[in-house]
Amino acid sequence: MGLNRLDFGIIALYLTGITLFGLHFRKKQRSLRDYFLAGREIPWWAIALSIVAAETSTLTIISIPGLAYDTNLTFLQVVIGYVVGRIVIAFLLLPHYFRGDLFTAYELIDRRFGPKLRSLTAGLFLLTRAAAEGVRVYAVSIVVSIALGTGELASIAIITLLTLIYTFEGGLAAVIWTDVVQTAIYVGGTLIGMATILHLVPGGWTAIHAAAASAGKLQVFDFRAGLRLPYTFWSGVIGGTFLTVASHGTDQLIVQRLLAARGQKQSSTALVTSGVAVLFQFALFLIVGTMLWAYYGGTRTQFSGPDRIYPTFIVKHMPHGISGLLIAAILAAAMSNLSAALNSLSSSAVMDFYARLRPATDERQRMRLARTATFLWALVLFALAVIALHRTGRVVEVGLQIASVAYGALLGAFLLGVLTRRANQSGAMVGMFFGFAVELYLWLWTQVPWTWWVMVGTAVTFGVGWVVSAMLTTSQAQENR
Secondary structure: OOOOHHHHHHHHHHHHHHHHHHHOOHHHOOOHHHHHHHHHOEOHHHHHHHHHHHHOOHHHHHHHHHHHHHOOOOOHHHHHHHHHHHHHHHHHOHHHHOOOOOOOOHHHHHHHOOHHHHHHHHHHHHHHHHHHHHHHHHHHHHHHHHHHOOOHHHHHHHHHHHHHHHHHHHHHHHHHHHHHHHHHHHHHHHHHHHHHHHHHOOOHHHHHHHHHHHOOOOOOOOOOOOOOOOOOHHHHHHHHHHHHHHHHHOOHHHHHHHHOEOOHHHHHHHHHHHHHHHHHHHHHHHHHHHHHHHHHOOOOOOOOOHHHHHHHHHHHHOOOOHHHHHHHHHHHHHHHHHHHHHHHHHHHHHHHHHHHHOOOOOHHHHHHHHHHHHHHHHHHHHHHHHHHHHOOOOHHHHHHHHHHHHHHHHHHHHHHHHHOOOOOHHHHHHHHHHHHHHHHHHHHHOOOOHHHHHHHHHHHHHHHHHHHHHHHHHHHHHHOO
């Protein structure tokens, strides 16, 4: 069927409207506190929706349905871990973040260990977040190229430029409030998409449920044991918990939103509420994939990859108007995630590096630098997305793999800081080195699925860091005798 003028009009209206809405917040950016933390005046419900939007990229919307199309609903076991992990963060890490006036997650590391480890953890965040985000930006080019026929390179450029405009000007306030709008758009669009698929499949939900159940597509829990199975109850819940404690407790992308709340209680409420919303959301996208499997009869011959199934269906089979709305919904998720990445990368680069080296810089110069850093990170992510153009497979798993490689080392260092008094900076740095090396080994040279990497990396970092710290303390004590 393809898109018509109505669809293109809806997409253009959305892109123009959301950019202008984000620009509306420019006047409120008078200091770094305004630009990076939205003046710490954001209500909990807006932060909750922004957290959901920040972790819901185009990867989620196009790749999770493709995952369900190929397999079943067992990915939900990982999402259960996402909820558990948020509860752990609320009790374990948030109290530490709200002791003092912090701008980034890595200032907590500086306060506990020192500036060297802060630089190491912040640098690791910048490296892996940029790499993972490059894959996410690439994912949107799949949708835009299918829908608009612009080519993947031009698609990446269009979305990056439009997102940069309002993020550059409006800071975190623009990011969060556009996230709220964009979450409503892509969730609403997905619900409309589900209703359309139900209408197109003869027999509706009854027929879909019967076919999917007989083929084992509705399986949620898998209690088998085995380190090579990515989506079992054990790897999903345990791995999902460790992944979330790392991604939402040590990654500036999410921690920055938590620090923008009006207090610790509101921050905790936002975090836990976002977990319930994410569980609903992933279930929604997985069911869409199952419904598409029923519609296409389970065939994959007409698709070059699983990530193209849902966007191709939208463009070719959705009624005009609805297809435009759904493409706009996918772009909403892409722009919200990209804007979050730009602002968090900029905040860490400025606060964890430049501001420490140039503490005497006045607020106006820092604001100018913050916007410059946002622009430069947009160029970096654009370049990384272009590099990712030739990557195949389910991109949601590629993005999670890249992030997971560093999360274990980061979480291990944070746990050494909040759970022990004996750990010191040198020991934690050695632990991070070993933890990161082990995770790289798991990624490049083993068949151990990504769901286990964060747990293993955390355990290695914590264990080695604690032992080395103890050895160094004993050695120093002996020298002082």
